Amino acid sequence: MRWLIPIGFYFFYWGVCFLCTGTDQKNLAGLRSYPQDVQDCVRKNARLAGRVPKEKSMPAILAGNLLLFTVVFSAIGLAFRGALGLNGYWPAFWYFLAFGEGLGLFDLVVIDLLWWRSAKRVRFSFLPEKERYQNPEKHVGSFVRGIPLFAAVAALTAGIVTAL
DSSP states (O other): THHHHHHHHHHHHHHHHHHHHHSHHHHHTTGSSSOOOHHHHHOTTTTTTTOOOOOOOOOHHHHHHHHHHHHHHHHHHHSSSSHOOOOHOOOOOOHHHHHHHHHHHHIIIIIIIIIIOOOOOSSSSTTOOGGGGGGOOOHHHHHHHHHHHHHHHHHHHHHHHHOO
C-alpha cells in the first residue's frame, strides 16, 4: 500500500499531462516547457501568437507548484495517514520526500524524455517535425528546480499531516 499510492499518482499525473495536450490550443498552456526555438516559432505564428499565455516569473511558478503539491500531498497524507504509517514528522517527511522526488524523476524520464519528445500530440500543427522537440534542456531544468521544491513540499506536508 505504501508505494501503490505514489505509483498510482504518477500515472494519474501522466494522464493529466496526456489530456492537456493534443491540439494547438491545449499545447499552448504548456508552452514554457517547449524548446526555446519552438516557443519562438509559436510566438511568431500569425494564428497562435495572440493566444500565447502571458509568461509567469520563475518565483510565481515555484510558489504555485509549492502550494499545489503541498495541498495535494497533504490531502493524500491525511486520507491515508494510518495506512501509510505517518505517525510522526520524520516518517511523514521521508515518505513525502521520496514521493515528490520520485514524481520529479518519473516526470523527467517517463513523461518528458520517453513520451513527450516522441509524441505527435505535443507537436504544434505547423511544426510537425519531431526533431524540433528533442532538446531536453527545459525538462532537465524543471527536474533540477523540482529537487529543492519537493524537499520544501515534504517539510510542509509532514508538518501539516502530523499537526492535524
